Amino acid sequence: MQGPGIFLAQFVRDEPPFNTFSGICRWAVELGYRGVQVPVWAQHFIDIEEAAESAAYCDDWREKLSLYGLTLTELNASLAGQTLAMHPAYETAFQPFYPAGLDDRGRVAWATDQLQKTIRAAARLGVTCVPVMSGGFAWHLAYPWPQRPAGLIDEAFCELARRWRPILDLGEELGVSLAFELHPGSDLFDGHTFERFLVAVNEHPAAGLNYDPSHLLLQQLDYLEFIRLYGPLIRGFHVKDAEFRPDGRGGVYGGYQPWSGRPGRFRSPGDGQVDFKRVFTLLTEAGYRGWAVIEWECAVKDPLQGAREGADFIKRHLIDATAVAFDDFSAGKGDVATNRKILGLE
Numbered sequence: 001m002q003g004p005g006i007f008l009a010q011f012v013r014d015e016p017p018f019n020t021f022s023g024i025c026r027w028a029v030e031l032g033y034r035g036v037q038v039p040v041w042a043q044h045f046i047d048i049e050e051a052a053e054s055a056a057y058c059d060d061w062r063e064k065l066s067l068y069g070l071t072l073t074e075l076n077a078s079l080a081g082q083t084l085a086m087h088p089a090y091e092t093a094f095q096p097f098y099p100a101g102l103d104d105r106g107r108v109a110w111a112t113d114q115l116q117k118t119i120r121a122a123a124r125l126g127v128t129c130v131p132v133m134s135g136g137f138a139w140h141l142a143y144p145w146p147q148r149p150a151g152l153i154d155e156a157f158c159e160l161a162r163r164w165r166p167i168l169d170l171g172e173e174l175g176v177s178l179a180f181e182l183h184p185g186s187d188l189f190d191g192h193t194f195e196r197f198l199v200a201v202n203e204h205p206a207a208g209l210n211y212d213p214s215h216l217l218l219q220q221l222d223y224l225e226f227i228r229l230y231g232p233l234i235r236g237f238h239v240k241d242a243e244f245r246p247d248g249r250g251g252v253y254g255g256y257q258p259w260s261g262r263p264g265r266f267r268s269p270g271d272g273q274v275d276f277k278r279v280f281t282l283l284t285e286a287g288y289r290g291w292a293v294i295e296w297e298c299a300v301k302d303p304l305q306g307a308r309e310g311a312d313f314i315k316r317h318l319i320d321a322t323a324v325a326f327d328d329f330s331a332g333k334g335d336v337a338t339n340r341k342i343l344g345l346e
Contacts, residue, residue, distance in 0.1 A: 001237075001280070001283065001284060001288060001289060001290070001291070001292055001318055001319065002034070002035065002071075002073075002289070002290065002291045002292070003034065003035070003291055003292035003293070003314045003315070003318055004032065004033050004034060004035070004292060004293075004294065004310065004311045004313075004314035004315055004318075005033060005034065005035035005036060005037055005071075005073040005291040005292060005293035005294070005314075006028055006031075006033045006035075006036055006037070006293060006294050006296075006307065006310065006311070007036075007037040007039070007076065007238065007293050007294065007295045007296075008024055008028075008036055008037065008038055008039060008042070008045070009039040009042070009076065009295075010295070010296050010297060010303060011024060011296070011303065011307065012024075012039075012042055012045075019044075020044070021044065021045040021046075022064075022068070024036075024045075025065065025068040025070055026068060028068075028070065029068055029069050029070060031307055031308055031310075031311050032311035032312065032315070033070070033311050034069075034070065034071060035070060035071040035072065035073040035291055035293070036065075036070050036071075036072065036073060037072075037073045037074045037075075037076050037131070037291075037293045038072060038074075038075055038076065039076045039078075039079075040075050040076065040077050040080070040114070040118050040121075041079050041080075041097075046061065046075070046121075048075075048114070048117050048118060048121055049117060051117075051120075051121035051124060051125065052116075052117035052118075052120040052121045052124070053120070054124075055124055058121065058124040058125050061125070062125055062126070072125055072126075072127055073127070073290075073291040073293055074122070074127055074129045074130060074131055074179075074236055074291070074293070075118050075121060075122050075125070075127065075130055076130070076131045076132075077114065077115055077118040077130050077131070077132050078131060078132055078133045078181065079097040079098075080097075080098075080110075080111045080114035080115050080118070080132070081111070081115065081132035081133045081134060081135055081180075081186075082094065082097060082133045082134075082135045082185075082186065083097050083098045083107050083110070083111040083135065084107075084108060084111035084112065084115065084134075084135045084163050084164070084167075085108075085134065085135030085136050085137060085159070085160050085163055085164075085187070086104070086107065086135055086136075086137075087136070087137050087138075087139070087140065088104075089140065098110055098111065108163060111135075112163070112166065112167060115130075115132070115167045115178075116166075116167060116170050118130055119167070119170050119171050119174055119176045119178075120170075120174065122174075122176050123174040123175065123176055127176075128175055128176055128177060128235075129176070129177050129179050129208070129210075129235045129236045129290060130171070130176055130177070130178055130179065131179045131181055131210040131236045131238075132178050132179065132180055132181070132210075133180070133181055133183050133185075133186045133188075134160065134164070134180050134183075134186045134187055134188040134197070135160070135163075135186055135187070136156070136160060136185075136186045136187025136188070137156040137159060137160065137187065138152070138153055138156040138157075138187050139184070139185055139186065139187060139189075141153070141156075142189075153196075156187060157187065157196050157197060157200045158200060160187055160197065160200065161197065161200035161201045164178075164201065164207075165201055165204070168201060168204045168206040168207055169204075169206070171206035172204070172205055172206040176206070177206055177207075177208040177235040178206055178207060178208065179208045179209055179210035179234075179235040179236040180194065180197075180207065180208070180209055180210060181209075181210040181212050181215070181236075181238070182194060182209070182212070182215060182216065183212075183215055184215065184218075184219070189215070189219070190216070190219060190221055191221070191226060191229060191230065194209065194230070207233075208233050208234065208235035208236075209230055209233050209234045209235060209236075210234075210235065210236035210237070210238060211226075211227070211234045211236065211237045211238070211283070212237075212238040212240050212295065213226075213240070213241075213242075213274045213279055214238075214240040214241060214242035214266055214272070214274065214297075215242075217242045217243075217244060217264075217272075217273060217274055218242050218244055218252070218264040218265075219252065220244065220252060223274065223279070224275065224278050224279065224282060227279070227282040227283060227286055228282065228286075231282070231283070231285075231286025231287065231288065232286065232287070234283065234286065234288050234290075235290060236290055236291070236293070237283065237288065237290060237291065237292050237293060238293055238294075238295040239269050239276070239292050239293060239294045239295065239310070239313070239314055240266060240269070240274075240294070240295045240296075240297060241266065241267045241268060241269045241270065241271060241272030241273070241274045241276075241298075242264065242265065242266050242267060242272045242273065242274060243264070243265060243267050243271075243272040243273045244263060244264040244273065245263050245264075246263045246264075247263060250262065250263045251263055252264060259299040260299040260300070262299075265299045266297040266298055266299060267298050267299070267300065267301070268296065268298040268300075268301045268305075268306040268309065268310070269294060269306075269309070269310055269313045269314075270309070270313050271298070271300070271301065276313075276317050277317065279317075280292070280317040280318065280319055281319065284319045284321050292314045292317070292318065294306075294307070294310035294311075294313070294314060296310060
């Protein structure tokens, strides 16, 4: 596994060093990070339009990044993914995610274009994973009351698959995976919904997962067993912690409380309940060799402290996968005759 990396989205500010790409890269290096995950909606960090079309632009951009001692881990296109499939109830709340004045058809066209440009840019920049969120139509139907009409969820996933399929096809063509982060608010939020989507897209080879244990823990899902179930499909990894402390007033749904007052809330890595020793072990055993990228979100700790601590946290958990067995020194000769003799057989 590679690391430590940091997702820059939560650190974009109007003041130095966070208001320029060069400034934020120098800051990340000074903290000990080796890679950065770049949000494509931060247009002052990367011109995704030009990156999708110009090999020269990508060469120059990558060279500048290497001068800071950094590697691009992934291009993150979560906001375009959220926009691709949107129930009308979210149109106003999500408006900052997309250009104003677009109806649903316009939003789909814009989001498809952005996602396909991100895939082309990723291929030119030499990365093979684009983390996304799926968007969706049925999140408000997650709790089955009133009773859902027959076929309603099937129709939602049919339309979701229809919108994602041309994007997945381009990803397959260019060797780039779309890594879906299972996220409440999207129609892909747990194993059941991800499997349903895979069926709808005919097990598309470009459909993978961005593993984020925090969202799974807050749903009270077994985030460790999840790795055992879906390890081969995990293409990206957000190191993000969370805690769930229900009481007599609130539980999983949170009671419309602010993040700081919810029973389930995000924490800086190491401050929550995620067992990261087991997470890193299971991912290593599953063959994951991508980046470990901190996505800092915490309701308590200052982001700069979280970022300072995050690089060392990841370094302490990285595992160099062994190529030998610990007891190879005692290995004996292996042949049929010797084995039969050990078993007491003629």
